[in-house]
Every structure is written in C-alpha cells, then in structure tokens.
Amino acid sequence: MSEAAIEAHGLRKAFGDVLALDGLSLAVPAGSVLGLLGPNGSGKTTTVSILATSLRPDAGRATVGGLDVVQDAAQVRRIIGLAGQFAAVDPNLTGRENLRLIGRLSRVGRAQARVRADELLDSFGLNAAAGRLVRGYSGGMRRRLDVAAALLHRPAVLFLDEPTTGLDPESRFALWDSVRDLARSGTTVLLTTQYLEEADALADQVVIISAGRVADTGTPAELKARFGSMVFHLDFGGQEAAAAAETALSRAGYRPQRDGGGIQVRSATGSGELTGVLRALDGRAPDPVSVAVREPTMDDVFLSLTRGGEAA
Amino acid sequence: MSTIAITPRPVAAGRVAAASSAVASALSDTADVAWRNLLTQLRTPQALVFATVQPVIFVLLFRYAFGGAIHVPGTNYVDFLMPGIFAQTVAFGAVGTAVGLSGDLRTGILVRFRTLPMSRIAVLGGRTVADLARNLLVVAVMTGVGFAAGFRSPHGAGGLLAALGLVVAFGYALSWGFASLGLRVSDPEAAQAAAVPLIFLLVFTSAAFVPATAMPGWLQAFGTHQPVDALVNAERALILGGQAAHDVLISLAWSGGMLVVFAFFAVRTYARMGR
Numbered sequence: 001m002s003e004a005a006i007e008a009h010g011l012r013k014a015f016g017d018v019l020a021l022d023g024l025s026l027a028v029p030a031g032s033v034l035g036l037l038g039p040n041g042s043g044k045t046t047t048v049s050i051l052a053t054s055l056r057p058d059a060g061r062a063t064v065g066g067l068d069v070v071q072d073a074a075q076v077r078r079i080i081g082l083a084g085q086f087a088a089v090d091p092n093l094t095g096r097e098n099l100r101l102i103g104r105l106s107r108v109g110r111a112q113a114r115v116r117a118d119e120l121l122d123s124f125g126l127n128a129a130a131g132r133l134v135r136g137y138s139g140g141m142r143r144r145l146d147v148a149a150a151l152l153h154r155p156a157v158l159f160l161d162e163p164t165t166g167l168d169p170e171s172r173f174a175l176w177d178s179v180r181d182l183a184r185s186g187t188t189v190l191l192t193t194q195y196l197e198e199a200d201a202l203a204d205q206v207v208i209i210s211a212g213r214v215a216d217t218g219t220p221a222e223l224k225a226r227f228g229s230m231v232f233h234l235d236f237g238g239q240e241a242a243a244a245a246e247t248a249l250s251r252a253g254y255r256p257q258r259d260g261g262g263i264q265v266r267s268a269t270g271s272g273e274l275t276g277v278l279r280a281l282d283g284r285a286p287d288p289v290s291v292a293v294r295e296p297t298m299d300d301v302f303l304s305l306t307r308g309g310e311a312a
Numbered sequence: 313m314s315t316i317a318i319t320p321r322p323v324a325a326g327r328v329a330a331a332s333s334a335v336a337s338a339l340s341d342t343a344d345v346a347w348r349n350l351l352t353q354l355r356t357p358q359a360l361v362f363a364t365v366q367p368v369i370f371v372l373l374f375r376y377a378f379g380g381a382i383h384v385p386g387t388n389y390v391d392f393l394m395p396g397i398f399a400q401t402v403a404f405g406a407v408g409t410a411v412g413l414s415g416d417l418r419t420g421i422l423v424r425f426r427t428l429p430m431s432r433i434a435v436l437g438g439r440t441v442a443d444l445a446r447n448l449l450v451v452a453v454m455t456g457v458g459f460a461a462g463f464r465s466p467h468g469a470g471g472l473l474a475a476l477g478l479v480v481a482f483g484y485a486l487s488w489g490f491a492s493l494g495l496r497v498s499d500p501e502a503a504q505a506a507a508v509p510l511i512f513l514l515v516f517t518s519a520a521f522v523p524a525t526a527m528p529g530w531l532q533a534f535g536t537h538q539p540v541d542a543l544v545n546a547e548r549a550l551i552l553g554g555q556a557a558h559d560v561l562i563s564l565a566w567s568g569g570m571l572v573v574f575a576f577f578a579v580r581t582y583a584r585m586g587r
Contacts, residue, residue, distance in 0.1 A: 052427045055586040077429040088420035092352040104344050105430040107337075133355065149424070 084161025345438020
C-alpha cells in the first residue's frame with residue numbers, strides 16, 4: 001500500500017465525440033482533503049464517477065485504498081462514499097428511511113443501520129425532519145441528507161461532487177464544518193467544486209482541471225504564491241482614464257488587466273512594487289481615484305489558468 | 313507512485329460459504345429495494361390509482377360498450393373477455409418497470425446504488441418484485457370488478473387461480489424485458505412511449521378480445537404465435553374448461569424463456585452501465 005488513498009494515472013474517457021478526460025492524473029494522500037477545481041464541463045464529475053466505480057475509464061488506471069477501481073470495484077465500494085450532484089436520495093422516502101435503506105445496502109447490518117441513521121440525522125441537524133418525506137425538504141436539507149447517506153458505513157474515502165452548488169451561505173458553511181470534522185477524523189476527501197473559496201477553505205491540496213487535464217496543482221497557498229504575492233487594484237472611475245493607464249503600464253513592462261474603469265496589476269515581489277506602478281502612470285494617465293492592495297485569491301489563479309492566461 | 317493492488321482471493325474451502333452468503337445478500341438487498349419501491353408507489357397514489365382504474369375501465373368498457381356487439385360462440389362474452397383483460401393489464405403493467413427504472417436513472421439513485429457494496433442484481437430484482445406485487449393487487453381488484461360485471465369463471469376457483477398464476481408469471485417475465493429499456497432511457501415518458509406500441513401490437517393481434525379466427529390469415533399467423541396469445545389461450549382453457557395442459561405448457565414455456573433471455577440482457581445492461 002502506498003500512502004496515497006486515491007491515485008489516478010492517465011485517465012481518459014470520451015462520451016461519443018466529446019473527450020471528457022484527456023490523461024488526468026492525481027494523487028490524494030490518506031487523510032487529506034483534495035479540492036478538484038474546474039469550470040463546468042472540465043471533467044470533474046467524470047473523474048469522481050470513475051474513482052467511485054460508477055464509470056469505467058477508456059484508458060488509464062486508478063486505485064482507491066490500493067484497490068483498482070475497475071478490477072476490484074466490489075471491494076472499492078466497501079470503503080468509499082459518494083455524495084453530490086448526481087447521487088441522489090429518494091424523494092418519496094423519509095430522511096430516516098433513506099438512511100436506513102442505504103445503510104442496509106451498505107452492508108452495515110440492520111441494527112447498525114438504524115443506529116447510524118439516527119447518529120447521522122443528529123449530527124447533520126435533520127432530527128426534526130427525520131420522519132418527513134424528502135420531497136418536502138429544502139435544498140440544503142436534501143444535500144445534508146445526501147452527504148449523510150454517503151457516511152453510513154464510515155467510508156475511508158469520501159467523494160463529494162459539488163456538494164454546495166446551489167446552497168445558501170448558511171447551509172454551505174454548515175456543510176464545510178461537516179467536511180472539516182470528517183477530515184479531522186481521518187477520512188480522505190475528494191471534493192469537486194466551482195467555488196475557489198470552497199477549495200481555499202477546505203482543501204489541503206488543489207488540483208485545477210481544464211478540458212479534462214490537470215492545469216495546475218498545489219496547496220492553496222502555493223498556487224496563490226505562484227500567481228504572485230500581491231494584486232494592486234487601481235480605480236480610475238472611467239473607461240478613458242483606465243485605457244490611458246493600461247497603455248502607460250504596458251509600456252512600462254507591467255501586465256495590466258483592465259476591467260471597466262479599473263486596472264489590476266499582479267506583482268511578484270510585493271507591495272513595494274506599487275511605487276513603480278504609480279511612477280509609470282505619472283503624467284501619462286489621470287491619477288487613480290482609489291488604490292487597493294490585496295493578496296491574490298483563488299479566483300485570480302483559476303481565471304489566469306483556465307483562460308489560458310500566463311501565471312506570473 | 314504506482315501501487316500494486318493485492319486482491320484477496322477466497323480460498324477454495326471458503327467458496328461455498330462465500331457463494332451462499334452472496335445469495336443471502338442478493339435476496340436481502342432485493343427485499344430492501346423492493347420495499348423501497350413499494351413504499352414509493354404507495355406514496356405516489358396517483359400512479360397506483362391510474363394502474364388500477366385503467367384496467368377496471370377496460371373491463372367495464374368491453375363488457376358493456378363492445379360486449380353487446382361481439383358474439384363468441386359457445387360462451388358468455390364476459391367470461392371470454394376477462395382472460396384477455398388480465399393479459400392486457402399485466403402486459404401494460406410491465407411498462408411500469410421501464411418507467412420506474414428510468415426514473416431512478418434520471419434522479420441519480422441508480423448512480424448511488426451502483427457505488428454501494430450491494431448485490432448487483434438487487435436493483436433489477438427489487439424493481440421487478442415490487443411490480444409483481446403491484447400486479448397481484450391490480451389483478452385482484454379486476455377480478456372483483458369482473459365478478460360484479462357478470463364474470464362467473466365457469467370452470468371453478470381452481471381454474472381461475474391457476475390462470476391468474478400464469479398471468480402474473482407472464483407479467484413478471486415481461487417486466488425483465490422492459491427493465492433493459494428503463495436502464496437505457498433516462499426519461500420516463502420516453503420509456504413509456506417506446507414500450508406502449510409494442511404492447512398494443514401484442515395484445516390486439518392476440519385472441520385477447522376477439523377470436524383469432526376473425527383476423528386475416530397473415531395477421532393470424534403472427535397473432536397466434538406470440539406470448540400474449542399463448543397466455544390468453546391457456547387462461548381460457550383453465551377458466552372456461554377444456555384441454556388445458558397443452559396451452560398451459562406453451563404459455564409457461566413462453567414466460568420461462570422470456571424470463572431467462574430478458575433477465576440475461578437486463579443484468580448485462582446493468583453491469584455494463586458506465587462503460
């Protein structure tokens with residue numbers, strides 16, 4: 001056994017003419033949280049489906065807990081849990097019935113299924129709704145039940161496919177807390193998301209994918225550091241002034257990005273570089289209305305990669 | 313970084329135990345899934361009412377609207393009709409298997425089931441068993457309505473029960489045929505639209521409502537060599553009296569053959585999902 005709980009090498013999968021995965025490789029150390037980040041259609045769900053044994057790769061191989069997801073699918077299913085946009089709970093059963101059913105089908109035994117169902121209903125705040133049909137649940141409640149359903153047999157590896165898409169902030173933060181608790185208790189989590197903030201908040205490692213391939217990988221801090229240590233945002237209050245500033249900064253060797261009446265400049269060296277930026281503008285463009293200095297966000301990293309932009 | 317996967321292989325002595333525990337698991341999982349499907353059906357009563365009311369309407373319609381114009385020599389039309397309606401009802405009921413699985417495919421429950429360490433046959437077994445239970449209920453209701461409308465089952469209760477046994481056996485076998493369809497179409501309406509014309513073809517070319525001798529020769533050739541016709545003939549022999557053994561065997565052969573072939577394809581379709 002290697003220390004990686006999940007490993008994928010050169011996964012390829014095509015649906016008709018559409019190439020969903022084009023040689024994707026990743027490794028997730030046991031007990032850590034990996035954030036798989038990418039826009040719609042980048043191959044996140046396909047990756048999770050293959051790792052969770054519901055889809056076969058056309059090429060490449062993957063192991064979960066050292067077990068091959070194709071050859072040893074039956075054993076893999078005993079140690080994984082899947083929740084997310086395409087794994088559902090039954091709307092015509094109550095929350096408790098759903099969990100008991102999935103518990104029994106997860107081979108935890110009839111008595112244990114009852115115990116675990118009640119424990120999970122409790123820890124996901126669904127006690128009051130446990131006897132109600134799921135079709136009357138809110139989106140947040142349904143999603144919490146969905147995650148609970150993946151945990152009945154205490155899986156060593158948990159796949160969460162966009163677990164918070166469409167949730168209100170309160171539900172999202174509650175789910176984040178649950179994921180953190182699981183990670184603390186030693187569960188390996190692979191989480192896909194479109195939200196950089198989510199990857200930043202939860203993931204030990206982030207893999208950014210684009211068009212079925214890995215575009216970049218690292219800890220959230222590494223990715224941001226690679227992108228640049230600071231971002232300057234200068235607001236010129238108007239298109240014309242901003243255009244003039246863009247020209248001036250380009251001539252001075254910076255790489256300004258204009259956004260309406262504002263300009264964004266990435267800095268590799270830190271806030272000291274702001275002096276140089278302002279000097280480059282001096283006399284060639286109107287003074288900025290405001291200047292903000294901030295650390296780069298995951299959004300900056302993500303957009304620069306998926307738009308084919310250059311990392312600093 | 314690559315890992316060597318070590319697959320535990322059961323030792324020969326443990327194989328029998330492993331196999332019998334696999335069968336026990338398959339049965340227990342099938343029962344759990346069937347229970348879930350039945351609960352789901354009870355909680356969408358409109359579907360259940362529809363499944364029951366439609367055959368009842370057919371009984372009344374054929375008995376009172378058409379019955380007066382159809383004369384079948386040697387028997388009361390309602391006694392001739394009921395075997396046909398039973399066959400028609402379970403044939404259309406089998407479409408429900410496709411619709412149910414198609415719905416599970418659409419909602420994503422099948423994805424969850426396929427990532428659970430449950431028995432692989434339980435999704436199909438649980439669906440068809442639940443549909444079998446629904447058929448039993450519907451057939452019971454229809455029998456009651458039939459009696460109210462003058463059906464007398466002249467050959468006695470034993471013949472009637474044997475006939476109903478053939479009916480549900482046929483319905484169960486046909487369910488497996490539509491299971492394959494349901495697993496391929498993630499839109500329940502589309503699954504239904506694909507299945508219904510086929511049922512019409514089988515039911516209305518059979519002797520379900522009118523004697524086959526009234527059809528042109530080429531149609532008779534098809535109509536008298538298909539499972540619905542075989543079922544209706546066997547039912548009539550059991551209900552109205554006559555030489556039943558031959559017709560019963562033919563119907564059982566159809567149902568048994570259909571079950572084996574359809575189950576093989578359905579299980580294969582399920583196993584190949586995600587390829």
